[in-house]
Amino acid sequence: MLEFDGLSKSYGNNRVLEGVAFTVAPGSMFGFCGANGAGKTTTMRIAMGLARADAGEVRWRGRALDQALRRRIGYMPEERGLYPKMKVGEQLAYFARLHGLDSRAAARAAEQWAERLGLGARRGDQVEKLSLGNQQRVQLAAALVGRPEVLILDEPFSGLDPVGVDALAEALLEQVRAGVPVVFSSHQLDLVERLCDSVGILARGRMVATGTVTELRQRESGRVLRVVVPDAPQGWASTLSGVRVVSQQGGDTLLELDGGADEQAVLAAALRTGRVTHFAWREPTLVELFREAVADPAERGEEVAA
């Protein structure tokens, strides 16, 4: 297990992390989500020894991470860390050697990863001559080239074109299949939903939700029904008890039911309007779950603990 256990961190009076905890099993992918400034980068930097936690630790296979263990981690920093004048191929071989590969294995791994991430033709070019998206691919190759046991990637998909996204997604899934735990941060929630076994949502330094996307959906309090009633008048559902009309376009109606509302009563009301061509619970998207999870309690009108 890769365990992030009770991480807390302040910069001056700014409490950036408060007891952040989650685990990532070998062979699984964890999507680390949260608004700008929530503390994702700080969490990853603590894991890599680039920032010091005030409390808590990160463990791999039961051992607190130290510099020797960190050499087995493929890390992609947010600030990126390439040598602009070095050629792509040389740079990748250099990173592979830093992770302990001998020079022949390093050269081979550099070639393979450049090829895999669509950089084959650019191996002889200096990094600074590449477009930003291609520099991003080099950075990813640098994280992967040392045969890492663990991958920690800070926004690896940002700036990639769709082909680059697919190439990276496939490379990461291959690592997962080989038993590597993968953590990546991202604002691209569609990708997180598609790729990740589990998800963590960080808000103001606290983990406000963790679990599989399915589990997060089940925890969602509002229950949204989609009912399509082509012949119904506008507002057909507005007087039903415990039901809030989210939207109605023609007969296509989204309804949010509170805990006590009876969906069978909604169905009966729908049938009274004429034909019912669709009647099903609609699962919230990860974007909706995210909005709900990170919403400021004060803005939601909830009581805020002092």
Ligand SMILES: Nc1ncnc2c1ncn2[C@@H]1O[C@H](COP(=O)(O)OP(=O)(O)OP(=O)(O)O)[C@@H](O)[C@H]1O
């Ligand atoms: N070295 C530092 N000194 C002071 N404050 C810092 C430092 N690093 C981060 N912070 C603060 O910590 C908070 C969390 O920042 P962090 O970069 O971890 O967030 P993030 O979730 O990665 O955001 P983003 O999605 O924008 O990358 C922010 O308020 C930031 O200003």
